[in-house]
Amino acid sequence: MEDKLNNRHALVLSKEYPQANFTWIISLIISMVFLVNSYSFKTGEMNTFVFAIFIAYLATTFLQLFITRKMKRDLLDTGAIQKKARRLGYIQLISLVTGNIFAAAFAFNLINERKTPEYTFAVYMFLTQLFVIAISAMNIFKPYVTDTFPLAMVVLLIFAAFHVAVLIIVAKMVGDVKAPRSMAIVAILVLLTALTGNLFALLLGWSLLLKSMSNDRSRIMKWNVMWEKITRNSTATLGMFFIILMLTISVVSRFTFDYALAVENDYSHILQPPSLAYPFGTDNFGRDVFSRIIFGARISLLVGFASTAIPVIIGGFLGGIAGYYSTRTDNVIMRLLDVLYAIPGILLAIAIIAAFGANTTNLIIALSVGAIPTYARTMRANVLMVSNYDFVDSARALGTSDMSIIFKQVVPNSLAPMIVKSTLTIGGAVIATSSLSYLGLGVEPHIPEWGNILRVGSTYLESHSYLAIFPGLAIILLVLSFNFLGDGLRDALDPRLD
Amino acid sequence: MGKKLLTIMLALVVVLAGCVKTKSDVSGEKDSGDTKGSGGSGKVTIELLGTSAGEDDMNIVRDQLIKNGFDVKLNIQPDYGSFKAQRDAGNFDIALSSWTTVTGNPDYAVRSLFKSDGDNSDINDSEVDALIEKASTETPDEYKETYKQLEQRIVGEKAYIAPLYISFKAQGVNKDVLNPDTVRLAKSRAIAWETIDFNDASKRDTDALITQQAIGSLTSLDPIKGNDGSINTLNTNMYVRLVNLTDDDQVVSDGSLSYNYAIGDGNSDYYFLLRDDINFAAVADGKAVDTGERVGADDVVFSLNRAKNKDAVPDHRTYSLHESIKDVEIVTDIAELQDAKQSGVEGSVLEALELGLETDITELVGEKTAADSNAGKYQVIKVTTNEPFPQVLNYLAHQSAGIVSKKQVGSINTYDVAAFDVNKDIPYGDQRTVTEGATYKNHLYASGPYILVQKNDYQADFAKNPAYRADSEFEPKISNVTVRFIEDSDSALSALRNGEIHLFNGVPETKYELVENDDKLVLQKNDSNAVTYLLFNAVDREVAKNENLRKAVLYSINQDEFRNFYHGNKKKAYSTVSPLVETGNELIADPAKVKEYIAE
Structure with a gap:
């Protein structure tokens, strides 16, 4: 009886079991979406290609269901997942072929019993690379590809092969707190591949360097705990995956996609339905919507990050000063910021755009200015708290200058809430960018930006709905990803949740 | 190892480059x-x-x-x-x-x-x-x-x-509500509302015809002070003219102030025989009323003289259309019509003007109240151009040649044109006077089939002129017309499709199919x-x-x-x-x- 109860605890505590459930449910939902889309209600015809995808996803779902059952039985019977169940993960890896990221991520997770943050990074690094290759490879169906395409693809493939090798090495060699010294070389090579925008490589490289070079156990433990908290949250990890995928694709698209297809009008291919050459169809000017969305990611991410980074820096600086110094400085800065805060953000943005014209720089400024006060408030509140801590008093007693105390002691210890807040607001900035473009106030209409693409689509909702669905999905996914990641970061960084 | 990797890499490049065409290969x-x-x-x-x-x-x-x-x-x-x-x-x-x-x-x-x-x-x-x-x-x-x-x-x-x-001109009509045969789509002129009718004639007085235009800020309701999309249709339906254009741009007297018109020999003299069955309408208590004042020859002379005179009003936008007119006068001597020959064809001007009349012309009168077509008493207007200029008739069919009331416009436009101050003086037809709110003071006198009762930022409401050719086929069918201001053509199309408006002039070219495939709509197309x-x-x-x-x-x-x-x-x-x-x-x-x- 006692045993059974313990095993029930094992079921609840297991990190893999909830993910297994999540995976089969999501797979089922996606396969249903494909099922509905495989049948045309207008003509009564079956689309065999979509139907095949449906079958593949359904198979994945059933396999996943089977694995989940087995895991539950294992956990209830023995309190741990058995080798046999874990081996099933290798079969589930096949789902990667269908692009089922949920099942693939789960499978990788299941295979390896001993989970280090490095292993997770390596897995996602590889998955990102694989997806980037798959997305870029769609270009071979086009009438022509950009000149750098073959070389870029080869480089990407080599990177992917290297990533697989790293994945295996990491799984075998890296321990919880220690890695062999020789891993430092691998780490540097991995760091180099992060140049493609694959930030998982950056994280992995950093992490490996830390473990192979540093002897500071507590630092490593802290790092481990933080990432464990984030990676345990599968939605946060998937959110991070999608953001980094978009980031990588916007870097890589420079070499693998042809910008002309996204901006130059082609009147012989107007309003084509989705096909292999045009995966998301073409718009009313004959431009490839797929390429436009890929290039649009660049602007959305750029504006999203820039219009968050600027207020974080300015607001953080002002908030830090206001929080540290006396009432008068505090009052002057904060009351001025209150004035700014009183103006509705989107209205201010529209006014700025209307006055200075619509382009990317103005858009970033417009979205940044309105967000400064909220960051200043967050920073000020944290600084007020942190500046009363003992280590600040000691620094003061040692005669350190104010500026040095603020920026070396206080601010670094007040950053966590700022990071969480900014992650959550990047999503808002992405939406604001798209909304302004949708209203015709953002970037110029021919520039591929998700709001612009959606705007064209909105006038064809009835006759060519794919023009609106795909950019809409892209916006939803990116914003959702930022929100999930923000939630995950909050759980990991918030000291109150410790 | 390194060598092998390099070979594999090179092989891959070759294979990949072989399968796909790069941009520079293609062009x-x-x-x-x-x-x-x-x-x-x-x-x-x-x-x-x-x-x-x-x-x-x-x-x-x-x-x-x-x-x-x-x-x-x-x-x-x-x-x-x-x-x-x-x-x-x-x-x-x-x-x-x-x-x-x-x-x-x-x-x-x-x-x-x-x-x-x-x-x-x-x-x-x-x-x-x-x-x-x-x-x-x-x-x-x-x-x-x-x-x-x-x-x-x-x-x-x-x-x-x-x-x-x-x-092209394309017009979507809601055929469940309107009778599409009564809706005209002319090549040049603005749409005439008076012919439009519901399928169900019993709704004429209870329901309003709802149509649309893009611009909601009206330049001026004085016909000579504007010539743009904001007022062309509105002024066309508010002021009658000497002649009209057919759907394929022929000049005719149908639906105009004249029974007939004739061109004098030499293409410089133009004669118009005026009707006597149109009165000006005004707005009182939110309703269109008959002022009892007839639209007559003195109003025509007044209207055309101010149309050609650059200094008649401040912001005169249409004088260049009428600068070919030298003189406008009332003909009172019937002998002049008998003597004048028609241009290009045999016969006197009088014969041309009498064509199809129930009662022949027995007397020409100068005073509009004295005119009575049943008794053979008519009014005739003669327009003389500087040079022989047959196209003057097209200009007389334009909304800027709409006939306004000499009495009413004279009593409103009392300001000095040279010292006109837009903030102080309120000219005839100023949109402020018909916009709901504190400035509302409708002083319009409409000679056409409809009169603007009031407007706001969303719509303008028109009522039919009760004294416009009553009991004839040209009497306006529908009593009230509402013009919605919808700027975006896609929104306007949606409004048409969901029944909010009955008529949409200006269906975008890329959306013809949508209208054609909609069961309750019919698409009319013209050059x-x-x-x-x-x-x-x-x-x-x-x-x-x-x-x-x-x-x-x-x-x-x-x-x-x-x-x-x-x-x-x-x-x-x-x-x-x-x-x-x-x-x-x-x-x-x-x-x-x-x-x-x-x-x-």
């Missing part, structure tokens, strides 16, 4: 040309001004210019008002403009746009002036050649404009005189001085691509005259010429 020559162009920083930047409604056209122009080696800066204004402000300030190299010849005659299509003293013109070219004057005195057979020369001068030689396309073109800045900027630059832009324009974008629902244009006169001129895109002109 090697062209591509290298492009990179050469983009390498140099000496690209000419062209600023393209337009409204957000013309965004698609602007994108096509931008694309064509960029492909021909220009740099393009877009200046997109949200509405026509800010567009016009930018255009007046000269903040453009090329402006996306459009022109609709609502009078249906070619003179109107060029006079105000290209003549040195035209009210929409910055062009100063004596050769153009001379050609316009010459063509205006000619008959259709003769002027074909003159207009051809004019077009070549304006477009081919000097490139003052770059033509894009001629639009139109609307030409869209690029206007070059003629005042400052490089393009004003540099003719070669203008020509380089001109030959970058490929009209076929516009037609493709609009699914073939556009026609090629050469100038604003193109829809009216077949001159045979055609603009053919020529990248070689563009390079040549840029080099110069």
Whole structure:
């Protein structure tokens, strides 16, 4: 009886079991979406290609269901997942072929019993690379590809092969707190591949360097705990995956996609339905919507990050000063910021755009200015708290200058809430960018930006709905990803949740 | 190991490069040309001004210019008002403009746009002036050649404009509500509301006809003070004219103030026999009432004299249309009509005017109250032109020649024209007087089938003139008309489809299918005189001085691509005259010429 109860605890505590459930449910939902889309209600015809995808996803779902059952039985019977169940993960890896990221991520997770943050990074690094290759490879169906395409693809493939090798090495060699010294070389090579925008490589490289070079156990433990908290949250990890995928694709698209297809009008291919050459169809000017969305990611991410980074820096600086110094400085800065805060953000943005014209720089400024006060408030509140801590008093007693105390002691210890807040607001900035473009106030209409693409689509909702669905999905996914990641970061960084 | 890896890599590159065609494989020559162009920083930047409604056209122009080696800066204004402000300030190299010849005659299509003293013109070219004057005195057979020369001068030689396309007119009608046979779609003139009827005649007095227009800020309800999309349809239905245009641009007396008209020998004298069954309507307590004042010859003389007089009102926008009129007078001597011969045909003017009358003319009267057609007492107006100018009839059919009340306008416009102060003086037809709120004080006197009762930012409400040809076939069928102001054509289309409006004039070309496939709608299509073109800045900027630059832009324009974008629902244009006169001129895109002109 006692045993059974313990095993029930094992079921609840297991990190893999909830993910297994999540995976089969999501797979089922996606396969249903494909099922509905495989049948045309207008003509009564079956689309065999979509139907095949449906079958593949359904198979994945059933396999996943089977694995989940087995895991539950294992956990209830023995309190741990058995080798046999874990081996099933290798079969589930096949789902990667269908692009089922949920099942693939789960499978990788299941295979390896001993989970280090490095292993997770390596897995996602590889998955990102694989997806980037798959997305870029769609270009071979086009009438022509950009000149750098073959070389870029080869480089990407080599990177992917290297990533697989790293994945295996990491799984075998890296321990919880220690890695062999020789891993430092691998780490540097991995760091180099992060140049493609694959930030998982950056994280992995950093992490490996830390473990192979540093002897500071507590630092490593802290790092481990933080990432464990984030990676345990599968939605946060998937959110991070999608953001980094978009980031990588916007870097890589420079070499693998042809910008002309996204901006130059082609009147012989107007309003084509989705096909292999045009995966998301073409718009009313004959431009490839797929390429436009890929290039649009660049602007959305750029504006999203820039219009968050600027207020974080300015607001953080002002908030830090206001929080540290006396009432008068505090009052002057904060009351001025209150004035700014009183103006509705989107209205201010529209006014700025209307006055200075619509382009990317103005858009970033417009979205940044309105967000400064909220960051200043967050920073000020944290600084007020942190500046009363003992280590600040000691620094003061040692005669350190104010500026040095603020920026070396206080601010670094007040950053966590700022990071969480900014992650959550990047999503808002992405939406604001798209909304302004949708209203015709953002970037110029021919520039591929998700709001612009959606705007064209909105006038064809009835006759060519794919023009609106795909950019809409892209916006939803990116914003959702930022929100999930923000939630995950909050759980990991918030000291109150410790 | 390293060697092996390198070999594999090279093999992969070869294989990959073998399967796919790269961009330079496909268009090697062209591509290298492009990179050469983009390498140099000496690209000419062209600023393209337009409204957000013309965004698609602007994108096509931008694309064509960029492909021909220009740099393009877009200046997109949200509405026509800010567009016009930018255009007046000269903040453009090329402006996306459009022109609709609502009078249906070619003179109107060029006079105000290209003549040195035209009210929409910055062009100063004596050769153009001379050609316009010459063509205006000619008959259709003769002027074909003159207009051809004019077009070549304006477009081919000097490139003052770059033509894009001629639009079709398309109108969506809700056939569940309206009887589509009663809804006219004319090539030139604005739609006439009085003929429109519901399927269910019993609804005429209870329901309103709901239609739409894009611009909600009305320039002026004084017919001579405006000539744009905000008031053309409204003033056409509020003021009767001496003659009208048919759907294919023939001048007729149907639905006008005249029974008949005649052209005197020599093409300088024009006679109009006036009706006596129309009274002015006014608005009292939110309803249209009969003022009891008849629309007569003195009102016609007054209206036409102020139409041609530049100083009759401040902001006179239409005098150039009527500058050909020398004199307007009331004919009281019947002998003059008997003696005057008709132009081109046998018979006296009197015979022409009496055609089809129930009671022949026995007496001509000067006082409008004395006229009584049943007793043979009529009023006749004679319009004399400076030069022989047959196209004057088209101008008399234009809304700016609408007949206003001499008494009412005289009593409102008491200000001194030279010292007019827009903040203090309220002229006749000012939209403030019909806008709901504190400034509301409707002083309109309508001679046409409908009168504007009031408006706000969303709609304008019209009521039928109770004394407009009552009990005849021209009596307005539907009592109330509401005009919704919906700027965006896609929103207007949605409004039509969900039944919010009954009639939508201006269905976008790319959406014809939607209307055709909708069970409750019917799409009416006709040719139109609307030409869209690029206007070059003629005042400052490089393009004003540099003719070669203008020509380089001109030959970058490929009209076929516009037609493709609009699914073939556009026609090629050469100038604003193109829809009216077949001159045979055609603009053919020529990248070689563009390079040549840029080099110069």
